[in-house]
Amino acid sequence: MKAVQIVKPNQLEVIDIEKPVIDPKNNVLVKMTAAGICGSDVGIYHGTNAAATYPRIIGHEMVGVVAEVGDNVSSLKIGDRIIINQVTSCGHCYPCSKNRGNVCDNLKVRGVHIDGGYREYIAVPESDCYLLPDSLSDQDAVMIEPTTIAIQSCTRAELEKDDMLLIYGAGALGSSILKIAHTICDHIIVADIMDDKLAEAREHGAQFTINAATEDFQAKVLEYTHGRGATVSIDAACVKNSLLLLLQATGNAGRVITMGFSTAPTEVNQFLITSKELDVRGSRLQNKMFGKAIDMIKEGTLDLNNSISHTFPLTKAQEAFDFVDSRDPSIRKIVLTFDF
Ligand SMILES: [Zn+2]
Ligand SMILES: [Zn+2]
Structure with missing residues (x-):
């Protein structure tokens, strides 16, 4: 399968990697359908994000559809549309004990410290998946993360x-x-x-x-x-x-x-x-706020429709990042798609 890797600052490559397999921990296989390009992705590409390590498959605004579930999955089924929480925490440090896993002592952010969503498939824990409302397209749904x-x-x-x-x-x-x-x-x-x-x-x-x-x-x-x-x-x-x-x-x-x-x-x-x-x-990242954002969309207090200004297929990520660098005034939000 295809993935986009920042090999080192200012070097972006479309690479071929093995499709991930699910295990008891990462028990949901997600087929990606949309991935946003965020300012911090651009920062990792240009080497200005102090937190990032290389080489890295970037992308932390991750929307997809459930392709496979493990035996221990109870809340999701194949075909469910979901967004993935980018924050992973250890669960046993001081911040985690205070329910502040977004500043976990062993914090790993997908697309920053560990590989993220610019790839066709990703395996993640069930607890990191949030069901999308029907009213929102996959592309607009990437905006849930910045929200x-x-x-x-x-x-x-x-x-x-x-x-x-x-x-x-x-x-x-x-x-x-x-x-x-x-x-x-x-x-x-x-x-x-x-x-x-x-x-x-x-x-x-x-x-x-x-x-x-x-x-x-x-x-x-x-x-x-x-x-x-x-x-x-x-x-x-x-x-x-x-x-x-x-x-x-x-x-x-x-x-x-x-x-x-x-x-x-x-x-x-x-x-x-x-x-x-x-x-x-x-205020860093977010502390399990996906449910709150999705509730607001369902209640009608938050409208994320028509948020996207441009799309590029994943395999044309270089063009997309070059376009971001052009600072074209028409850019609002760019999304990578997986229909190539
Ligand atoms: Zn972002
Ligand atoms: Zn922790």
């Missing part, structure tokens, strides 16, 4: 109805967070440096927007929060100075959520955090 990342950040932020939320960044991550946040609270400010992204954010529920390149960011946040600062700030831009900006923009007793992987040092001072008694919390 779970957004749910995780709003959960870590303990976002509530009366919050005044500041989302810093209106790209793919920021717009997913906006989609989820909008189902929880109304007072939402989105900041970015691109006017077209801000216009899109207003269409999708942002009450206020700030162009951080042309407007006085801190003054505007105060203006839009009755002079007190945001109660929750989420960093979806993840650039070098964003943490400091959000610590400044968040009011007393607020929460600041970081999501970036940058290792560049940022100068922050203790007084900003202590004087306002801010909670600064990381």
Whole structure:
């Protein structure tokens, strides 16, 4: 069967590998039907993702159909359409004992630390498979994964109805967070440096927007929060100075959520955090949020239809990644398909 492997940074190859066989642990064989290309896949391809190891079959937004099940499988049958959880955890470390397997001491993420879904078949445990709603196509269903990342950040932020939320960044991550946040609270400010992204954010529920390149960011946040600062700030831009900006923009007793992987040092001072008694919390991957996202789709509070702008067959992955690198403005979400 075919697979896409990043042999080393900037070297992508379509390879032939053995079709996996199921065993008592990885007891579901999934025939892949759609796999999203995410910013972090592009980062692994270009060697800018510090967590990744090589060579690696990438792809962590994995949708497929059950092709075979082991004797010990009870909840799935052949033909079921599913999405696969990319997070695997050990189950016996401190974070796992606190039900936080997404930061397991022995964390292995499919497509990052272990092989992922850019291949025709993958064998996974039954507990990592989530049934898809009929209302969603396989291609649109890849968007459930980025949605779970957004749910995780709003959960870590303990976002509530009366919050005044500041989302810093209106790209793919920021717009997913906006989609989820909008189902929880109304007072939402989105900041970015691109006017077209801000216009899109207003269409999708942002009450206020700030162009951080042309407007006085801190003054505007105060203006839009009755002079007190945001109660929750989420960093979806993840650039070098964003943490400091959000610590400044968040009011007393607020929460600041970081999501970036940058290792560049940022100068922050203790007084900003202590004087306002801010909670600064990381949000990484997602902690079993697939069920929650799928429930929201079924309830009608979340619509992921028509999310995909382009598709490429798996065997043309190089073309797809080159197209991503072209930064074509028509790109929203690219999905690899398996009909080659
Ligand atoms: Zn992703
Ligand atoms: Zn663990």
